[in-house]
Amino acid sequence: MSSYTQARRGTVPPRPSDAPLPTGFSLVLDRHTVVMDGGRVLLGGAPVTRLLRLTPRARTLLSGRTLQVHDAAGAVLADRLLELGLAHPVARELPLPAEHEVTYxxxxxxxxRQLDRLLGSIAPGSDVIVVDDASVEPEAVAEVAARHGARLVLLPGNLGPAGARNAGLAKVRTPLVVFVDSDIVLDEDTVPTLLRHFADPRVGLAAPRITGLHSRESAGWLGRYEQTRSSLDLGAHPALVRPGSFVxxxxxxxxxxxxEALGDGFDERMRVGEDVDLGWRTIARGWRMRYEPSVAAAHEHRTEFVDWFRRKAEYGTGAQPLSERHxxxxxxxxxxxxxxxxxxALLAQRRWSVPVAATISGVTAVRIARKLGEIEQPLRTGARLTAHGAVGSLAQTGALLTRHxxxxxxxxxxxSRRARRAAAVAAVADVVLEHRRGPVDLDPIRYTAARRLDxxxxxAGVWWSALRGRSLAPLLPRIQSPSATRRKPSSSSSVRSAESSCSHSS
Structure with missing residues (x-):
């Protein structure tokens, strides 16, 4: 166990500051947020869709789909929009936080070789700690670290990524820390841009988009698949990271x-999923975690089939430990x-399936329309929310059938012939929808093969972890009314909130 964990055992991590957002803080409405009734109503957010009614004063603070904080009222409204996932910071326009010193x-x-490449992508003069997690040839690691002026921490035994990061964290004396794996290459503006998110006193973590590192090895079919559909690449749109949300x-x-937001750091008992666990624990304590895809970190993906397949299965084995903790x-x-x-109803594939599904959806649209209250075209809005929820549910069902x-x-x-039809539709729809997300530099046959092998x-990893943990929790879907995740509306005089009954996880 690392000295950092020993030193912090039993401590209660602090909650985020109540300090307001600073003057000059800029944000833009999320692409899914709908402006209605001449700017009097905002509809959107994640993980639960909310209807936000703006007071006349609040409406004057928005300029189209953007807002810049100039006073206390603007800070309150901006904070509310960020917390509900209705808007996101414009990272490059944010002021730097007062304390932005950082240690890698x-x-x-x-x-x-990979360590040398990474250190070469970090700005000269940066404070860098390299934690050698019991290398077979530690002399080579030490030579690279010394050549780049990095501090070296030698671990007597292999602790895994969580323990190694904690050992480095114990040596950090700056208010901010950058955790970065050795198989990453940083763009020069990645960390400087992420630092600006900490102008928000409630941000505890900020992550860039993880893209594929272009190399000779990445030119193969698995490498090309990973370039466009890596498990680590969370897409091109900014997001508030939160369980059940878009990211x-x-x-x-x-x-x-x-x-100060990291508490005891990573859970050293976890060799897989420790990053997810850290993020969710930090979020549970009231901190925000931002996903910022305008900047990237290039990752050297696995491209040899056995190594690639094994790593994908390892990702799945994190499901059971995470289900125990979250x-x-x-x-x-x-x-x-x-x-x-x-x-x-649709999976039943009977003559009555489509009429029953349509009836359920119709009733739901009417119920949502009634809850939306006095807005323009409530039934049309209710129908749109219901349709989005139905499509999301079918996509989740397809993922259950073909993945989990x-x-x-x-x-x-x-x-069962019905099972074969459902599986075939799910597999084909999955590939079609994935291609619609963006261009894929791989022919449909090999892409489909890679997708199904993924x-x-x-x-297989999920099932192995469930059997080993003697629990079906990682495999069972949850039925949950969106009202179960609602938060108390803001008491601010600038905004009044009402929530719809449609969840993004629906």
Whole structure:
């Protein structure tokens, strides 16, 4: 166990400051946020869709879809929009926080070539700590660290990524820390841009987009698949990281953290999923975690098939430990009662399936319209929210059939024609939807093969972890009414809040 964990054992991590957002803080409405009724109403947010009614004073603070903090009222409104996921900071326009000194912590085991490449991408003169996690050839690591002027911490035994990061964190004396893995290459503006997010006193973690490092090895079919659909690449849109939201976790392959927000650091008992656990624990204490895709960190993806397949399965084995620590956040799918009923009706594949599903959706649209209150075209808005929820539910169901539940799906396909149809539709729809996300530099046949192998490996890891932990929790979807996750509306005089009954996890 690292000295950092020993020193901090039993301490209560602080909660975020109540300090207001600073003057000059800029944000823009999320792409899914809908401005309605001539700017009097905002509809959107994550993980639960909310209807936000703006007072006349609040409406004057918004300029189109942007807001810049100039006074206390603007700070209150901006904070509310950020907390609900209705808006995101414009990172490059944010002021630097007063305390922006940072230390880089790099866990490494061997890999001197990759370490040299990473250190070469960090600005000269930076405070860097390299933690050697019991390398087989520590001399090579020490030589690279010395050449770049980095401090070296030698661990007597292999602790894994969590323990190595904690050992480095124990040496940090700056208010901010950058955790970055040795197989990463940083763009020059990645860390400076992420630091600006900490102008928000409630931000505890900020992560960039993890892209693929272009190399000779990445030119193969697996490398090209990873370039566009890596498990670590969370997409091109900024997000408030929160369980059940559009971006529910972010990797610590590269992440900037506020040291005081990190508590005991990483859970050293976890060899997989420790980054997800750290993020969720930090969020649970009231801190925000930002995903900032305008800057990137290039990751050297695995491209040899056996190594690639094994790593995908390892990702899946983190499901059971995470389910023990975060039982409300690890379900492979979350359905509202109405969307679960809709999906079950369609899976039945009977003559009555479509009419029943349509009836359920219609009733739900009317109920949502009534809850929305006095807005323009409430029924149309309710129908749109219901349609989005239904599509999301079907997408989650497809992922269950082809990824998390594939052993059950395969067994059912042996005896049921309906199961074969459902599996075929899910597999084809998945590939079509993935191609719609953006260009894929791989032909459909090899892309489909890679996609299904990805699911096969990850699902096998989930099942292995569930069997080893003697629990089905990582495999069971959750039925949850959106009202169960509602938060108390703001008491600010600038904004009044009302929540709809449609969840993003529906």
């Amino acid at each position: 912590v790099i866990p490494v085991r061997d890999r001197p 529910s976790w972010a990797s610590t392959a590269c992440v900037v953290g506020r040291v 039982p409300q956040s690890v379900a492979p799918a979350v359905f509202a009662p109405w969307s679960a009923a809709t999906v079950l 539940w594939w052993p059950v799906t395969a067994a059912a396909c042996l005896v 699911d096969l490996a990850y699902g």
